[in-house]
Amino acid sequence: MYELSALGLSAVQEDEWRDYFGRGRAFAARLDRDAVRRRMRVNAVVIGVASVVLAFAAAGLFAVLFLHFGGPVTVLLFALLVIAAGILLLRFALLRRRLRGGPVSGDDYLVVSAEGIRLAGHVDLPWSSVIGGVGFDDRDAAVPFLRGPAAAVERAAGRVQSEFVLGVRGVRALRDAAPRELHGLFEVLGSHGGIRVPIDTMVAPENVRASLAAICIAGLRAGVDVEVTSDRATIYTRTVALLGPEKSAPSTSGQE
Template sequence: MLALLVLASGFVFVKFWLNRRRLRAGEGSAAQFLVVTRGGLRIADAVEVPWASVFGGVGCDLRSSGGRVAARISRAAGVPEAEFVLGVRGVRELRDAAPSGVRGLFEVIGSHGGIRLPLDTLLAPDQVRPALAAVAVAGRLAGARMVLSNDTGTVFRATTAVLGDPAAFASGPGAA
């Protein structure tokens, strides 16, 4: 029983450390954390992500999802309530070329993965929804599949697919 408690504590510590690392990515950026253009994204004035390398994304804004105890604990731990997760081809090379302070945004799983943009923690509250819309529209116009949802089940399934199984994401529900 004690070993299980130690294992669970270790998992929670690693999760909090990863969340805090992701949040530090925006601290050193200059005026704008996220710039959306017709050609792609510029993140933290340091990383250029062309739309040609983005195959899809999942955006959500769960900030008004209630004041349950678990939600308050998650917020206090730095878990974003509004984020955009982008599936990116060649994410490992992009991460390796990025400045060390920005690498916490990248999630590399084997040969694929993506970029997590914690919008609610790095943008002003009134800029979160316009940023979600801008990324979704620009990505869709560039040919990437974009999912916007406030349903936690849909967000979980789509995020798991976009980070872990790009083929499943491309052919998932609502695929064009």
């Protein structure tokens, strides 16, 4: 049983989507270049601030340890500041790595058809190579009051709230053939893995749910096990399974 409840589609709307792809049409979501540029600018500012804080904290820690300025409490405070700034820098650097695909994308960031997906104008993904997928849209999720400002900065700097995770056969070759700026979208673990397709950071807000619906329904028509859900446990377990080692198909020898 597939899951589409998170999209809020009626049975009639689902049928319309199926007919849309059945007529050989393709859904295209254009890249929101202005939004991508804004996110990259905010991201650069945060990385710059984190770098300055990290350098200051590291210099302070060095002074305390080797020049004997301050006591144990000062050492602890500077050490904690170094760790916090380092984590912040790493987190936003990873967000930036995924944003880098925007500037090299074609005007149509996502094209979905009955044959497969074309991503960023460079990555062609036929449904026959897709093991399965799970999508979600967390844009309306509640955020604790005290975490509100930090969450707002993360969103402005490229934190993904809506994406589709796809398990892919031959993902390493697919990644190696793609522009380096798109490598941040791939999860390659040995000979297996997949693609985490960011949606809300790349397309206009009004196209996010349509993009999720297009991937899900076109995939289902092609016989791929895909779903869109808001259940966090399902998202986690499906993501781990999709990006993990590929399961062999049951043997059909001797069967008719």
